Amino acid sequence: MQGKTVIITGATSGIGEVAAVHLAEQGARIVFTARDKARADDTMAKLHKANPAADHAVHMADLSTLAEMKRVGGELAREPRIDVLVNNAGALFNKRQETVDGLEMTFALNHMAYFVITNLLLGKLKAGGRIVTVASNAHRGARLDFDDLQSRRSYVGFPVYSRSKLCNILFNRELARRIAGSGVTANALHPGFVATRFGDNSGGLMRTVLKVAKPIGAISPEEGAQTIIYLASSPQAADVSGVYFYECKPATPTAEARNDEDAKRLWEISAQIADLG
Ligand SMILES: NC(=O)c1ccc[n+]([C@@H]2O[C@H](COP(=O)([O-])OP(=O)(O)OC[C@H]3O[C@@H](n4cnc5c(N)ncnc54)[C@H](OP(=O)(O)O)[C@@H]3O)[C@@H](O)[C@H]2O)c1
Known part of the structure; x- marks a missing residue:
């Protein structure tokens, strides 16, 4: 990864942060998004320790509003080179919330932020570029x-979170179809059930369920980040596109996630919402 630039959304915690640090250790320059200054500084310190020679950068943004997705996407697009984009920032919300754009929060953050940022960076990813989308088996x-x-x-x-993760796989499917032959690849993944901060702020029953389940059944962020790292950096994954991965191996998502018509329809609706011109 020497000399390569990797963009990761949501690298201030969990599997995004672990992947960022490991890719930096492999020589990459990391450019990440964050919404909390203290957590961003913390991640930056880890990146400098992992790869002191690289000029890592952070862009502050709350990725739940279209204006912020577009602003930060525009900033990221001005990076001199982009080799890998990892769409990772995501969350679960116990109560329905609407963003200033009138979108439901989970749909906005977990799906629209991936869609907007990817589309704004697509032209910057050269042949050999990779787009890695963190989805989930929760889509089942x-x-x-x-x-x-x-x-x-x-x-x-x-269930709303699960639908947003189904959106991630459909998005990846249609993206891979659209960029086929360009030399850029697009793959999605399930990281496993991982003991991160995921769900800690969701409130309600889900927060309690996750709090109890994590110490019993969850893998570590270190283990959970492996498929992101693999798809972002492994030569073995260089020519694979449009595939859903789990434990660094191709996996079969549900029939709903393999529906090309739905993938196309979701893309068209998302493009209308995003209004990227
Ligand atoms: N943990 C699991 O078991 C699991 C399983 C399957 C899939 N996933 C997926 O893995 C991805 C990463 O999750 P994680 O488990 O690593 O959780 P995490 O520790 O909570 O990390 C989530 C990251 O997303 C960022 N983020 C959340 N809301 C944001 C917003 N409104 N604007 C900008 N950034 C925001 C967080 O920033 P802050 O540091 O500011 O909060 C953090 O950097 C998610 O897409 C999730 O759906 C997780």
Whole structure:
């Protein structure tokens, strides 16, 4: 990864931070997004320790509003070179919240931020570039309701989160189709059930369930970051695109996540919402 630039959203915690540090150790320059100054400084200190020679950079942004996604995407697009983009920042919300754009918060942060930032950086990724999208096996059992993508009719935190992760896999599928032959690859992944800060701020029952389940069943962030690192850096993954990975191996997502019509429809709706011109 010597001389390469890796952009990671949400590298201030969990698997994003571990992946950033490991890729820096391999020689990469890391450019990451953060929304909390103290956590950004903390990550930056770890990156400088991992690779002191590289000019790592941070861009502050709350990725739940379209204006911020576009602003930071525009800033990132001015980087002189981009080799890898890791779409990672995400969360689960127990209660329905609407962003200033009138979007449901989970859909905005977990799906639209991936969509907007990827589209703004696509032209900057040269042949050999890689887009890595952190999805989840939580998509299993989820089904998209195109008449209610903003979950206005009913809202339960985990199913809404699951749908956003289904969106990630459909997004990756349509993205890979659109960029086929360009020399840039796009893959999605499930990191496993990982003991990160994920869910800590979600509130409600889910927070309690995760708090109890993490010490029993979850893997470490170190283990959870491995598939991100693999897809971002391994020569073995260089020519693979449009695939869903788990434990550094191809996995089969659900039939809903393999539906090309839904992938295309979701892309078109997202493009209308994003209004990138
Ligand atoms: N943990 C699991 O078991 C698991 C399983 C499957 C998939 N995933 C996926 O893995 C990804 C990373 O999650 P994690 O487990 O590493 O969780 P985490 O420790 O909570 O890290 C999430 C990252 O996203 C950032 N973020 C959250 N909301 C944001 C916002 N509004 N604007 C900008 N950045 C924001 C966080 O920033 P702050 O530091 O400011 O909070 C943090 O850097 C997510 O996409 C998640 O869906 C996790």
